[in-house]
Amino acid sequence: MKIVVLVKQVPDSGAERNLRSDDNTVDRGSANNVINEMDEYAIEEALQIQEKHGGEVVVLTVGPDRASESIRKALSMGPDSAVHVVDEALHGSCAVATSKVLAAAIGQLNADLIICGAESTDGRVQVMPHMIAERLGIAALTGARKLTVDGSSLTIERQTEEGYEVVTASTPAVVSVWDTINEPRYPSFKGIMAAKKKPLETKSLADLGIAASEVGFDGATSAVVEHSKRPPRQAGNKITDSGDGGLKLVEYLASEKFV
Template sequence: MNIVVLMKQVPDTYAERKLDPADNTLDRAGADAVINEIDEYAIEEGLRLKEAHGGEVTILTMGPERATESIRKALSMGADKGVHVVDEALHGSCVITTAKVLAKALGTLDYDLVIGGVEATDSRLSVLPALLAEATGLPQLTGARKVSVEGSDVTIERVTDTGYDVVRASTPAVLSVVEKINDPRYPSFKGIMAAKSKPVTTLGLADLGLSADEVGLAAATSAVRSFEPAPPRAAGVVVKDDGNGGAAIAEFLASKKLI
């Protein structure tokens, strides 16, 4: 079974994240870059399926040059190879364009399953797996807390507000997983050393049959028009209960239009 795992490099959630005033896009150079947290669960699930059914795991990412660091970490966890879509013209691409580019990259690969995290911590859109399924014409199995494969059939338990649904499809298919699905492994020293020699293929727009005017900020379907830094946190209001505490709290909440 050949598995492609979608991985995104994002700013560390523990760092202060800012927008670049030059073009209102995320300032990726201003914070440490890490693998998107939920994508680590996707990598782990891909590795477990490989261990159970054989085959190989390919890491696919679209991002700047420094995303190579995260690809190597994924390879040190046990993935076999990487594919890095990188081109300066991709800067500022929206999620719809990203799905289009990744679909083109998938067209260069042989795969049975595509696995990704349910969302990215830098955007919180939770739509890329569905958009990618639409762009490739593949069935989508999203929000999986459990995945099982039998022959050419893949079955998931999809998380819902009241429990889970059982969803089944034939491969090839696109999956997205939630953090409840597993516990990602840590890279071993042996894995870190082996990752240095594993192949990483670099693809540009020309390799995918795309032009610069189809991607990037100018072609984006959404954009940040303006922003301003959040104001410093003000001191809280202390209400002393001298017999009218409840009324004072109600008045405060009403002044904030909360009640």
């Protein structure tokens, strides 16, 4: 089984994140960039499947040159190789255009199973697995808290607010996972050293048969028109109890339509 894991480099969610003033895109140049947290669970799930059933695990990333840092981090966890789609024309691409690039790259890899995180911490749109599956004409098993592989048959427990749903499909398929599915392993020193020698192939848009006009700002179906910083938190209302504190509290709650 050939498993492709989608990995995205994102600004660290624990630090301040900003948009660029010139084009309203995420400022990745000045950020502390890391692997999207949910993707680490996708990598771990792929490795566990490989350990049980054999096969090959390939990391796939679309991003600028510096995304290679996260690719090597991903490889240090255990995958066999990686593909990095990098092209200056990709800057400003929307989710729709990005899904086209990813689908084209996956098509060239002839994957049996594509695993990704349920969402990225910079976009949080949760649409990428559905878009890729639609473009490839394959099933999408999304929001998995558990994945079982039996030959070419896949079964997931799809996490919901009420519990879970059992969904099945045959390979090839796209599976997105939540952070409840496993506990990602830490890269060992041996794994870190081995990652430096693992194959890392770079592809351009031309290699994928995609024109520059189909991606970036020219090919975007949506754009950020304006942005502003979140306003600082305001001081709350302080009630001094002089015998009527309860009444003042109820009046405040009523004014905010809580009661």
